[in-house]
Amino acid sequence: MLKEILVLLTALAFGFVSAIAGIGGGSLLVPTLIVFYGVDVKTAIPIGVAVAVATSLAATRVYLEKGVVNVKLGLLLEIPSTAGAVLGSIIYQVIEVKILKLIMGFVFPVIAIYMLLSSRLKHRSREEDSIARKLELSGEYYDENLEREVKYKVSHSPLLIAGSFLAGTLSALLGIGGGVIKMPLMCIVGGIPIKAATATSSFMVGITAATSALVYFKEGFMEPSLTSIVIIGFILGATMGAKTQVKVKSLWIRLIFAGILLYASIRLILSSIGV
Amino acid sequence: MKTSSLLKLVLTFSLILVALGLVSQYLMLSPTLTKVGILVLIVSPVVLLLKIALDMMLTRRYLFGILAIIAVLIILANLILS
Numbered sequence: 001m002l003k004e005i006l007v008l009l010t011a012l013a014f015g016f017v018s019a020i021a022g023i024g025g026g027s028l029l030v031p032t033l034i035v036f037y038g039v040d041v042k043t044a045i046p047i048g049v050a051v052a053v054a055t056s057l058a059a060t061r062v063y064l065e066k067g068v069v070n071v072k073l074g075l076l077l078e079i080p081s082t083a084g085a086v087l088g089s090i091i092y093q094v095i096e097v098k099i100l101k102l103i104m105g106f107v108f109p110v111i112a113i114y115m116l117l118s119s120r121l122k123h124r125s126r127e128e129d130s131i132a133r134k135l136e137l138s139g140e141y142y143d144e145n146l147e148r149e150v151k152y153k154v155s156h157s158p159l160l161i162a163g164s165f166l167a168g169t170l171s172a173l174l175g176i177g178g179g180v181i182k183m184p185l186m187c188i189v190g191g192i193p194i195k196a197a198t199a200t201s202s203f204m205v206g207i208t209a210a211t212s213a214l215v216y217f218k219e220g221f222m223e224p225s226l227t228s229i230v231i232i233g234f235i236l237g238a239t240m241g242a243k244t245q246v247k248v249k250s251l252w253i254r255l256i257f258a259g260i261l262l263y264a265s266i267r268l269i270l271s272s273i274g275v
Numbered sequence: 276m277k278t279s280s281l282l283k284l285v286l287t288f289s290l291i292l293v294a295l296g297l298v299s300q301y302l303m304l305s306p307t308l309t310k311v312g313i314l315v316l317i318v319s320p321v322v323l324l325l326k327i328a329l330d331m332m333l334t335r336r337y338l339f340g341i342l343a344i345i346a347v348l349i350i351l352a353n354l355i356l357s
Contacts, residue, residue, distance in 0.1 A: 053317050057286050060323075064279040071327060075342040082346050086353045093357075135338070210320035211350045215357045217317060224309040225300055228293045231316070235290060 007037060007226065008233040015055075015237025017253055027111050027176040028257055029230060031104065031264030039226070041097050041104075046216035047227045048175025049209040054231050055238060056177060056206030063199035070139040070192070070200045073154055077164040078204050081178070084168025085211035092173055092212070093219070098272040104174055105269035111180050112258035112265070121184060126155035126191030141196055155191040163189070164204070172212035177205040278326050282319070289316035321347055 014028055030048040033039040039047075063069045092100075128138060132154035140151040154160075163185040167178035179201045186197035216222045289312050296309025324343045331340035 050313060050317060053320060054286075054290075057282060057316075057319055057323070061279045061282040061286065064282065065277075072336075072339050075327070075331075075339050075346070078346045079342060079349070082349045086349060089353065089357065207320040207324060207346060207350075210317050211353055213317040214350065214354045217314060218354060219357065222313065224296070224306050224313060227313055228297045228300075228309045231313070232290070232294055232297060 003037060004225070004229055007033070008229050010036075011051075011230045011233025012237040012240075015234035015239075016241040017237075017257075019238040019241025027108075027180065028260060029234070030175040031108055031261060031268065033230075034101075034104075035264040035267045041100055042092075042221060043223050043226070045092065045100075045173075045175035046213065046222040047230050049171065049213040049216065050222060050227050051230055051234050052171065052175075052177040052209035053206050053213055054235055056202050056209065058235060058238065059202045060199075060206060063202060066141070066144075066199075068141045068195055068199035069203045070137070070154075070196055071203070072135065073137045073139070073160075073192075074200045074203045076135065076137065076157070077160055077182075077200075078207050080161050080165035081168035081171075081182075081204055081208045082211050084165040084170075085172040085208045086168075088169040088172025089212040089215045091169075092216075095173075098274075100173070101268045101272035105265045105272060107170065107174060108261045108265040108268070111176070112261040114180050114184065115254050115258050115261070118183070118254075121187055121194060124188060124191055126153065128153035129155050129157050131157040139192075139196060143195065150193055150195075152193050152196065153191060156189045160185060160190050168208045168211070171205070171208050178208055179205050278323065278330065281326055282323055285315065285319045285322055289313075289319060321350060324350075 010032060011029065014032075027048075029051055030044045033044040033047065034041055060069065132138065137154040137157070138152060139154075140149055142148070143150045163181055167181035170176060170181065171178035182201040182204060183197050186192040186201060187194055190197070192200070213222070292308055292312030292315060294312075296306065296312050299308050300306050324347050328340045328343035328347070331337070331343060
């Protein structure tokens, strides 16, 4: 019972803080559950994808209302992303736990670095490519801060498609949303403004995560009690965080989150080699 | 019905089920409600895709409607074949 309460409080805190700082705390949950709460790797991953579905849907609802999501681009990229998630869920079912821990140990530091640098992320306007032109993927949205319409063009579609496949595979394999790949890829390579990239990535994350989540649910990998505690905690925390007007130093939160991820990564690597 | 409203409805419904299921579990009742709540939650993206497919078809953007349906078919095929 104590463990469940602590997991609930952790999920609540991660949801709250990630909403204030604007970072995806969901990817922190999986390593935290494994390293700090001793949850089995193959139990933690399905919890991670279920949380990714819940948080993505909650955010997508708001983004859709504001018209920031580039639905056409999202649908185009969702096909490779979903296919990647299929591959990831197949690998998950056959891969050894120690190899999975090793992969996590090397991928999570990359996420930690992304968390530290994401506030400096800037999109670069690029020339529209032929696929984007033919499919009319360019978009526009109303920016409330700038108080004007922002129009943008989509570039390097093949690279975005390949990146989405990788993001889908990692999402299913590691229990993360995959936004850590999609977001910077859309901004830097695709020339999409941060707000539109965040919204479109969020829209895609839920669909990709659902691909593997349904398989994990069907196969009985999803532990209902712990999954529901984490979902409730995270959603409540994120809702409270979004409504709170508390101003916090985002850099400190990013540093703490990155520190937890790095520590968990080292523990995962050491555990995978039997130290 | 707007897509965002549909999403809000499904999400709220699933979270209520998950929360009720969690309470019922601690009252030593069956975990079925929790499972149903989680299932409704993870099925929501499929509902979202189907709604978008319908909207796309109605606005004659057939290619994107088909893309949404393909995504649903991949998810279902993966589920059936796993």
